[in-house]
Amino acid sequence: VEGKPVKVEKPDEVIPYEKKAPLAEELSYFIAHCKDKIEIADGRSGYEVVKVLETVQQMITE
Known part of the structure; x- marks a missing residue:
């Protein structure tokens, strides 16, 4: 929430x-x-890293 990690x-x-x-x-x-x-x-490998980071960020913010 607001850039802070949330426990799921x-x-x-x-x-x-x-x-x-x-x-x-x-x-x-x-x-x-x-x-x-x-x-x-x-x-290509850089793109894959960015995809993983974006997915993790979405999981944290949900």
């Missing part, structure tokens, strides 16, 4: 994930891909 009561949702050290995973990925071509985000 919904059932809890368990999000599955692998219990790994984030920094170690990032470094492993970096080392494994040092010789590969670096993929740079393009306009």
